[in-house]
Amino acid sequence: MDWEKYWSDKSDDRRPDMTPEGVAREGREKLLHLGSGDRLLDVGCGTGKLLSHYAPNFRECVGVERSPSMLAEARMNLRDRNIVLLHGSAEDVWEIVDGDFDVITMGGVAQYLTPNEIxxxxxxxxxxxxPAGRIAILDIIHSRKGVLRMMGLGRHKEVPSGLEIVMRFGVVFARWAAWPVIAKGRTFHPDGHMYAPEFFAAIAKENGMKIDMPMSMYYDYRFHAIMEAAR
Ligand SMILES: C[S@@+](CC[C@H](N)C(=O)[O-])C[C@H]1O[C@@H](n2cnc3c(N)ncnc32)[C@H](O)[C@@H]1O
Structure with a gap:
């Protein structure tokens, strides 16, 4: 899947609860991990709906988005004077933004990045x-749990019968077995790359950071990677 092309004409973030109350709940959960401070950078900010909930906790917020249509939507949604929006990507953001940040976050984007890019x-x-800043990579699809979602076994869904679970498992297993033949460069999970917490633990260690990896509250079988400098 060419994810850049996929997002190039989209104008919503694909969240589980699109209502203003649902977005506000998500914003509150994410702020537990982001905290507050002087400057926040949100890479892949999408329509900026979550960013608008982060803005009161920071003096200045910078949102960076690669999709022109998502960025245009964010520009319409965000009128807060302390938010700057820029066109850019997770790859070139460092050439685009100035200065240092208390919090650098990226939510719902990790599945579009390869391990090397992350x-x-x-x-x-x-x-x-x-100093004392943090990196918060949010809503990462868990490689050992994302398969449950592919089987339609969402955390908040009714549990299907045993027979149906076996049948759904069969479908996912068949996909897994046939994948080497049919993949053609696509990711196994329909939403993109999946990652194990150990992958993020190793990256944190390499960069001298300590890491906490709580499960996401509103996205089934996803987790957050919250990194801070180890002292
Ligand atoms: C699922 S939306 C999430 C939006 C927002 N962060 C949120 O949590 O509501 C994913 C967004 O990431 C953007 N995106 C994907 N890959 C990107 C990349 N390499 N650099 C910057 N943005 C990217 C997409 O264009 C899309 O707007």
Whole structure:
């Protein structure tokens, strides 16, 4: 899947609860991990709906988005004077933004990045953090749990019968077995790359960071990677 092309004409973030109350709940959960401070950078900010909930906790917020249509939507949604929006990507953001940040976040984007791109992002981000700053990569699809979602076994869904679970498992297993033949460069999970917490633990260690990895509250079988300089 060419994810850049996929997002190039979209104008919504694909969140589970699109209502203003649902977005506000998500914003509150994410702020538990982001905290507050002087400057926040949100890479892949999408329509900026979550960013608008982050803005009161920071003096200045910078949102960076690669999709022109998502960025246009964010520009319509965000009128807060302390938010700056820029066109850019997780790869070139460091050439586009000035200065250092208390918080660098990226939510619902990790599945569109390869392992090397994530490692490079964290390495560059650590160099742009203020002392005691943090990197928060949010809503990462868990490689050992994402398969449950592919089977339609969402955390808040009714549990299907045993027979149906076996049948759904069969479908996912068949996909897994046939994948080497049919993949053609696509990711196994329909939403993109999946990652194990150990992958993020290793990246954090390489960059001298300590890491906490709570499960996401509103996205099934996803987790957050919250990194701070180890003292
Ligand atoms: C699922 S939306 C999430 C938006 C927002 N962060 C949120 O949590 O509501 C994913 C967004 O990431 C953007 N995106 C994907 N890959 C990107 C990249 N390499 N650099 C910057 N943005 C990217 C897409 O264009 C899309 O707007």
């Amino acid at each position: 490692a490079a992002f964290v390495m560059r981000a650590t160099k742009r953090l203020k």
